[in-house]
Amino acid sequence: MLKQHSFDQINPPARLLMGPGPINADPRVLRAMSSQLIGQYDPAMTDYMNQTMALYRQVFVTDNPWTMLVDGTSRAGIEAVLVSIIRPGDKVLVPIFGRFGHLLCEIARRCRAQVHTIEVPWGEVFDPQRIDDAIQSVQPRLLACVQGDTSTTMLQPLAEIGEICHRHDVLFYCDATASIAGNPLHTDAWHLDAVSAGLQKCLGGPSGSSPITLSEQFSAQVRARKHVEQGIRNAQHQDGDEEMVYSNYFDLGMIMDYWGPERLNHHTEATSMLFGARECARIIAQEGIDQCVARHQIHGEAMVKGLQAMGLALFGDLAHKMSNVTGVFIPQGIDGEQVRQLLLNDFGIEIGTSFGPLHGKIWRIGVMGYNARKDTVLTTLAALEAVLNHLGFVTTQGSAMQAAWDFYE
Structure with missing residues (x-):
């Protein structure tokens, strides 16, 4: 027989969170998250989804149509981007200037990429010429870089790197979890092909939703991968399986079908988190x-x-x-x-x-x-x-x- 316990309502102690994140969520975000749930295909819900996409285009400073949310913490956004674009054997270049560069390497290796790294001591950032030299030497398909690494508090300048990647026809992904909305980030002007973020830092919300934006070139290459609903494909090895995205939940092609006009079922949207994420972006859009x-x-x-x-x-x-x-x-x-x-x-x-x-x-x-x-x-x-x-x-x-x-x- 289970022992009886008395559990009180959750009542966390009052804290002023002045560390590297998470932070205290804006009360307006918490109020938005307490709103009643509605069905995932309710016209009001799909309208909120469309509004969320439009609001985050302002946050990312982009015209990318594919600007949406990945349900999960900021790491979910990172993994969704990498698992959806990397094919086995792809060369991926990661400039490491703190802990989270190592995280990008770890996820890329799980995607069976050939990971190449360059590093600077903690407390420094990269000179763009060094990244240009590394790109010419490695010839990667993808450059994956953190913008602001909270482990070192350093902010990597991206504008010149974006131009370098654009010139060498290298896809450029940026993890802006800790930097977006607190430091300049211009997705289109800096030739960023994919950017992911999280709510729990400068966006002023709780962890649990990861806004992302994808360029037309990036989204087209994601679309070119094989996207098969779990349980449909034959268990036997099939030719072309190397083009399979080795995740169902983080398959951006399928998530795009869910957020797009087709509204193809993929997951049940985390409604309360969407309300919170929308409010984070609405507050920033209101402020500018x-x-x-x-x-x-x-x-x-x-x-x-x-x-x-x-x-x-x-x-x-x-x-x-x-x-x-x-x-x-x-x-x-x-x-x-x-x-x-x-x-x-x-x-x-x-x-x-x-x-x-x-x-x-x-x-x-x-x-x-x-x-x-x-x-x-x-x-x-x-x-x-x-x-x-x-x-x-x-x-x-x-x-x-x-x-x-x-x-x-």
Whole structure:
């Protein structure tokens, strides 16, 4: 007999999430997600789907017809793009400047690609000429690159790389999960063939839906693959199976049929997540994508000014730092985890730790989405300075908040 338990309603503690993501969702997004469900082929539902496509064209700065959602976290969008375009034996070039470049390699290898990599030390980004040289040497079919890597807080410039890929007839895929809406990203102007994102950072929503956009060239090549409903094809090996997309759920050709005018059944759309994703994009469209990017830049820079005024050293090449995440060296003699726990337990504020070669060396502080605001920046700076003073790291009292205030003024 099962033991009886008493479970209370979910009531998470109040937190101000100022790490590298996720962040506090905009209340308007949460309200949208609480809306009642409707059928997946209800005219109201398909109209919401069409509206969502139109709104995300503004976010991605594109005219791509195939701009839609993949149900799942941001990694679902990454995997859908890669599994739908990579054929066994394809050469894929991945420039790695942080943890998430390694993720692209791992997924590409699962697609049986020939993966080639180039790397720079964490805290740096690539000179476009090095990528041009690598493309000429490897001659890949696809270049897969992260724009903003939260593990290093670095932002890879893409405009010149897009022109290079276009000139060499190489497909260009970008993972913009951590950067979109907080840093400039121009899909069409930069010749990006595919871009995927996630809601839980600068878009201001919860994790669980991955907006993507595909160029006409990219979508045509996806369409050229074999798309067969599970259970229909013969279990025996068939000629041409190398053209099969080795996923049903992440098969973008089938997802396009679902989002397109045919409305061919593929999955049951995650209605509440679609409502949330639509509201994220609606809020940004209302603000204006350029204004949204500028807001992240302003509040991100205010955070930087405050951290520097405290005497803290920042990580990486600041000329190529993401506007929405800052790496901060943990001062000598300070227990970084103790600081994070005091911030969380005594102030209800979460900042990020790090991993890989930066484990135990830096904190990562995010200013993004709904939390890219003046009050959150000032509150975080004041709390961090108080904790550091409490642990013996001496600052000029109030210097961090004053520096941020001066910047705002």
